[in-house]
Amino acid sequence: MGIIDLLVLTIYIVAGGALIMVFTLLNTAYLTYYERKVMAHMQQRLGPMHTGYHGLLQPLADGLKLFFKEDIIPSQADKAVFILAPLMGLIPAFISFAVVPFGPKFTVMGHEVPLYLADLNISLLYVLALSSMGAYGIIMAGWSSNSKYALMGGLRSSSQVISYEIAMGLSLISVLMMSGSLSLVEITKAQAGAGLLGILPNWNVFCQPVAFIIYLIASIAETNRAPFDLPEAENELVAGFHVEYSGMRFAYFFMAEYANMLMVSCLAVVLFLGGWNPIIPRSVFEMVPGLGGYIGFIGDPAVWWFIIKLYAYFFLFLWFRATLPRLRYDQLMKLGWKIMLPVALANILVTGIVMTFLN
């Protein structure tokens, strides 16, 4: 390998990493805006309107405000753990984006540039492992704050994440059985083209609807969002695990929460909704006269299909939050262990039987 190639590789990795960081950071900021606007309009309000055009600068204003807030550490808190906890939440949430295949490879100046940083052969495992790491941040925050409200929030969170991770992991297994790979890129590629009946796209959501529903519920519970937002149930625990946090440390938790939501949405898009594959297949575009040279542009796999699906999936989070009341702790556990886990296991069994007979 020549020095030039090494340089190009280094630049590629640094630039790609920076790009993904920017993408994630911008998203965590503007998903709050998305959420506030969507929820506001569901609730007959306007949402942020004053900071910038239709409140477009509101996320920046919020970030700036939190940045300049006083950083308070409670005197009775376990300082080291207290400081470490937000980072434990934030870092795993951000680095898991390294394996997300946003778009297919494209060619720039003779170089093939993929729209993903890494194509690990175990990338799904990597994502799941990192998402479990996030729970440590919450538990540590709950414990180190030395507050009973925070402690209970942390305890709720840990039990919730553990319970729902199992159902979530099991729902993914049936997808893995079909694609035969743990690489997110391979899973995306396996969903290309037309599938069932030649009309629907070849996405896993159509072959594995049960797994998709389990994943949807588990992903909401996993990210502690309504109606499973028990760890931060503001009406019972005030704010839950981050009740003692202020300023930027609080913002870290907030960013981690939104990064996690983004991550599970990315994963849903990759695993169930066909990733970068187009929503409307190429054959449909070919039927439209006059598109001519644009077919390759809009009918082929591309990053914007991914983004559209991502925000569509994310919309479900907001929809549920605006509609549903909160479950109680025991109901949440019951749903996870007594309903979702057996259904996920049965789904694996059925998938296995069907695959055996089809082969």
Added chain:
Amino acid sequence: MATTSKEITVNMGPQHPSTHGVLRLILELDGETVVSCAPHLGYLHRGSEKLAENRTYQQIVPLTDRFDYLSCGNNNLAYAIAVEKLMGIEVPERADYLRTIVAELSRISSHLLWLATHAADIGAVTVLLYTLREREEILELFELLTGARLTVSYVNIGGVRRDATPEFIARCKDFMSRFPAKIDDYDTLIMENRIFVGRTKGIGIISYDEAIDWGLTGGSLRGSGVDYDLRKAAPYAAYDRVEFDVPLGKTGDVYDRYIIRVEEMRQSVRIINQCFRDMPDGPVKADIPTVSLPPKDRVMADIETLAHHFVLVSKGFTVAPGEVYVGCEVPKGELGFYIVSDGSSSPLRMKVRSPSFVNLQCLPRMVKGHMIADIVSCIGSIDIVLGEVDR
């Protein structure tokens, strides 16, 4: 020591988003389960009963606004009826109907805020925004009728402060025609929602006998199936001249209390519509010069009336010695005024039986053995206002 090392003590409130004000609860928790709960009161105590002893009878009306600040019309009414009974004043019929209209509008507005906070406590935040939209319309109606949105002081001793304008009547009728559909809207959001039902059914059960033993009143009592509504049992204002049903619960859980209050809003609409239909023309103040203020145009015209007006405002009117108790059905339950007069222009003693205070005492019984999340739904279901608990 009663507590073992397993239990933790948690202080909930007085600054807590879902204790409906400044209620403070000392909780003993075994994990998520409530072992015991002790309410601490007094964070909103303003000494209204003592203040009343140094004010003229007419000046006490604004004090009653501040008890249950969500349903001022009802508080004014209960107080005014008590004083009128003590003095033997007959109120003109039109005033009776206007009083009923204001009382029922207050009831709807209070129930709307209750529904908003109750649903938000359980996590359905959207209901709050919807109900507050309708409550805003009611507050605007109040502004049109009385000049104030919240602390209306509309009902006075001897009648009401001023007559309803045709604009108010038209807008109120219009609102009443639209409102029942809005209640249906709230129902679609939560009434049959499985999570909501799961969170409220079988929680905080108070049996028929227990409800009577605790002295509960209002929706909390009727949720347990006890058919007792002062509007029916001891009619006042125009309630004996209108038809309405008293909804009753069966099991006495949080869900039943929710169903009842929603149904009460529908009945209130019925009552208001009948009031508009039957309301006669005529004066809105009793024609008793020692109690009612003279007309403003005459005050500005001749000196005797001006002097009369001045004396009535500055010194107030005297009430013959005696004592009286009157209870009225306010949105929270039975609001009672016990007034002792020594013949002067202010009461010797005024005791207020506030429904929130009495209803709150069964909270520890309700939440015992349930989970911490059920505390907030129980607090919501007994519909307390801390301004009334502490007075």
